[in-house]
Amino acid sequence: MLRTTTGVLARLTINESKTSSSAFALEFVRWRRKPRWLPVAKSKLYRVPERKEQNAEERAELMRLHNNYKLQMRSLRQYLREEVLRLNVTTTADHIVLTPEQEEAEFARCMQENETWNQKIAVERNERLLKERERQAVEIRERLEAARVREEERMERIEEIVRREKELAKTFITHENLETAIEQALANPVDYNFSIDLQGNIYRGRTTLPGGKGTPATSGVQDTEVQQTIEASN
Amino acid sequence: MPSYELAMVLRQMSRPEIVSVLKRTAGTLLDRGCVIRKLENLGTRALPHKISEHGIVHREGTYFNISFDAAPTKISDFMEEFGRDIDIVRRRIFKIEEPEEFQCTLHEEMLPPAYRKDVQEMIDIAKRKQKRKFKYNSGLDYYPFQK
Numbered sequence: 378m379l380r381t382t383t384g385v386l387a388r389l390t391i392n393e394s395k396t397s398s399s400a401f402a403l404e405f406v407r408w409r410r411k412p413r414w415l416p417v418a419k420s421k422l423y424r425v426p427e428r429k430e431q432n433a434e435e436r437a438e439l440m441r442l443h444n445n446y447k448l449q450m451r452s453l454r455q456y457l458r459e460e461v462l463r464l465n466v467t468t469t470a471d472h473i474v475l476t477p478e479q480e481e482a483e484f485a486r487c488m489q490e491n492e493t494w495n496q497k498i499a500v501e502r503n504e505r506l507l508k509e510r511e512r513q514a515v516e517i518r519e520r521l522e523a524a525r526v527r528e529e530e531r532m533e534r535i536e537e538i539v540r541r542e543k544e545l546a547k548t549f550i551t552h553e554n555l556e557t558a559i560e561q562a563l564a565n566p567v568d569y570n571f572s573i574d575l576q577g578n579i580y581r582g583r584t585t586l587p588g589g590k591g592t593p594a595t596s597g598v599q600d601t602e603v604q605q606t607i608e609a610s611n
Numbered sequence: 612m613p614s615y616e617l618a619m620v621l622r623q624m625s626r627p628e629i630v631s632v633l634k635r636t637a638g639t640l641l642d643r644g645c646v647i648r649k650l651e652n653l654g655t656r657a658l659p660h661k662i663s664e665h666g667i668v669h670r671e672g673t674y675f676n677i678s679f680d681a682a683p684t685k686i687s688d689f690m691e692e693f694g695r696d697i698d699i700v701r702r703r704i705f706k707i708e709e710p711e712e713f714q715c716t717l718h719e720e721m722l723p724p725a726y727r728k729d730v731q732e733m734i735d736i737a738k739r740k741q742k743r744k745f746k747y748n749s750g751l752d753y754y755p756f757q758k
Contacts, residue, residue, distance in 0.1 A: 548649075549647060549648060550650055556630075559650065563626065563629065563630070567676075
């Protein structure tokens, strides 16, 4: 914090030495008061504050007044407390006082009412539970049916695969027909190459040319196909 | 057992030698409990580039294709075994996948952009993303939102 002191000129004349040669007297006030952690100043270290003299009469008078006040207040408070307690015991203003017979009757009535409520709710609950049970049964039946259908479809798919594989198994190569299969393969080279023209005609074979030229290096079936496509293109 | 396809290139050999190599290869497969579905010859022709394999330079080869079913754990064994065979120049085992089903949508794709379904969807998305704007014919004489 920066604070310009008032009476600059006066201060200058008096405390010339303190403010050194500064033309503008500035006083730095960094703290409002001494921080808590600083010890007692050296100049105040052994200072004992003087005790103030008290008038004995005045002191006695003040004591008397104080005692009187305390006594009166205490008795007043005690009186009020006792009155409240007495009223609580005797009055019937805030609650109804019943005879034992009346209490019994009231209790019976409450019990009966509770009983009727319970019965009503039990009926509702039973209805609800019955409905839920039916719904669950329907759901379970549906799911069972769906599972059965799913299983059937799965078995059908599997059967289909098995049938197909059984059909294919006749063409599988085993130790017995390995030689014939090799002979067959060497005799009939397969060619998967093909070309296609803008009309969508497919020319199968690596060296097949449109118009039937070239050497079709394919099996018999593919040959006829090529011929057909060539005819179609022509 | 999944289906696999062994594609291999044999070195230039006489026919009896080729037969013996094929017998050896197929026999290996059969001995390890495989089911051979098909054996195809794709012809003899010049290799796309010269290949140095087992210390010999090859320029021509015979292509073969063997479809078989095998346990997946055996495949690396087969690769290793055929790699040691000096008559096999190249070999690779592929898994046979079910062909993907697709429908030809060329006639839709050939339409002008404004008529294509995907373009229309994109336009819709762009419209939805557009910030709402104050319409000046709303009957109000002031802009009702924060500017």
